[in-house]
Amino acid sequence: MKTQSTTLDITKASSSRISEVDFDNLAFGKHYSDHMMICDYKDGQWQTPQVLPYGPLSMDPSSKVFHYGQAVFEGMKAFKDEDDKVWLFRPEDNFKRINISAERLAMPAFPKEYFFEALETILKFDKDWIKTGKGNSLYIRPFVIGTENGVSASPSSEYKFIIICCPAKAYYSNPVKVTIAQKYSRSADGGVGYAKAAGNYAAQFYPTNLAKEKGYDQVIWTDANTHEYLEECGTMNVFFRVGDKLITAPTNDRILDGITRKSIIALAEDEGVTVEVRRVSVKEIVEAAKNGELKEIFGAGTAATIVPFLGFDFNDEYFELPQVENSYGARFKTRLQDIQYNLAEDKFNWTYEVK
């Protein structure tokens, strides 16, 4: 069914696939909602975005994304409150960041109006895919791929900006054990580590598999030059609580400017917790673990929200973290979710209602 919009070209699905989904037993990323957005870039400009039924893409085998990796993405979530209102969390920041990522990979910026109109249209059509209750959400995956046909190593002249959505429960169900990287690296100074570029993730899989063989869930990445400073962990930023201080690495060209990360910094400062945004050395954290000052480590990201760490390995020595009362990680996760699910006042102006 075609319908009209001033900005979009809309084709509504003739029926919903929602009855195929067991929402009580969701595997993350396996089911997609009824609609998606595709917007083509060609002849030097973005064409009219199409909202249409979710379905396969026809891709030439020479399509540049398969060969030269021009691909960036975002992760967002839509939440539903008890009045069936739908909320996004700081969506402007995701919009800005996907264009920052795209610029670093020599891809064109996407128009803000297209992004928000398409997103709101999909969320209205697929509102039933968003379940109420903390932990439930609709995970939103905007991504951009280079689609020009041709295996010459140069930026694509054609792109697709796509938005797909999948229902989600909490991404990591359990606290994690991690190991500190001493050989492999996630990104270089002057590289693309700060971008949500597809290639950054593939590069982590092999070292993460090695960590898993040793019984760890993730790797805490260190700086590639010296492996002396702690940076990111898997798909998350990392926070260290030493005594009552919260410490996290500054963003730079190796570290993603995480939206959950900066929200936690704001919440901590709001509560009067001292936050130090500075380089965090492995040595300092190992010493704090030894002398009992290290209280918590947790990861922060959109998919995971906040994930507590059970302990970490360094140089084949395992440091178990204590069980603390009044955990910062648990407290900030509750405060974040209360804002996201419209259960608490949003004095930061982070939420965005989809009407």
Next chain:
Amino acid sequence: MKTQSTTLDITKASSSRISEVDFDNLAFGKHYSDHMMICDYKDGQWQTPQVLPYGPLSMDPSSKVFHYGQAVFEGMKAFKDEDDKVWLFRPEDNFKRINISAERLAMPAFPKEYFFEALETILKFDKDWIKTGKGNSLYIRPFVIGTENGVSASPSSEYKFIIICCPAKAYYSNPVKVTIAQKYSRSADGGVGYAKAAGNYAAQFYPTNLAKEKGYDQVIWTDANTHEYLEECGTMNVFFRVGDKLITAPTNDRILDGITRKSIIALAEDEGVTVEVRRVSVKEIVEAAKNGELKEIFGAGTAATIVPFLGFDFNDEYFELPQVENSYGARFKTRLQDIQYNLAEDKFNWTYEVK
């Protein structure tokens, strides 16, 4: 038309598209030969490879390659001699390297028998796409992509190994001007720079565009830590001739183990030229340029073979290279091509006839 093979599942194209191609005015990577190979990996093993007519892939938008960049490739060429015999150049090395790249990106190794049987079948079917004459070749692009559906950040459980081919003339038609990287980086210690991973290429496009705006064709990448040592250039390894010595950087986890690179080293040693495989500092090359000892710089790669550099920029100072008689770059290019086109004896056992 289905035909039988013990190893492959073959469907021959009902007609050829070769008449659509103007072989005198080829744009690299724009036309693909009649057949391709696709082999699916699922349930923990590679399935029967299919040789079939070139055509589009149906890809789910959640396919992991679009999100997490598991994609590696190779570049090879088939050459035709004056007796219409078809030759490959060191194909075992490409086969080995694609599996080395795949391992670093947590992708499964591909069986050698499948690779060679599929390659030879395609080349026999599409023999007419290979034109005689130096500079003409059929460029062969094997690549592997993660095709499992699902946006969770973990290695794909499904892959496609694909081989496509496109007729080629010389890749770079002209000598190039380059600039030495002082801010941006191609890869980190402990990273994936040595792999032919798709993401390595996308990461280069933006800094290369900045170089082009200043009038340079490519960037010579330096080490990410200090920017003091010269590494690769665009899609090529780099050689420096200082006096009568040839110097090139050693391969490591940042630098691709180029097949053209090691062939040049072997040719040079065969001719009694002193080859130093060691770190090459920017300072040393700038000083050699200033005192007149720097005779040549050239790039080496499968697509480009050997590309002479006109000059280089460092710190906004441009160093023009001299016009030398008895150029190493020109000489080794001739020797390499003579071997590739079966015009000279192949005492190195590099060539491989497709029968």
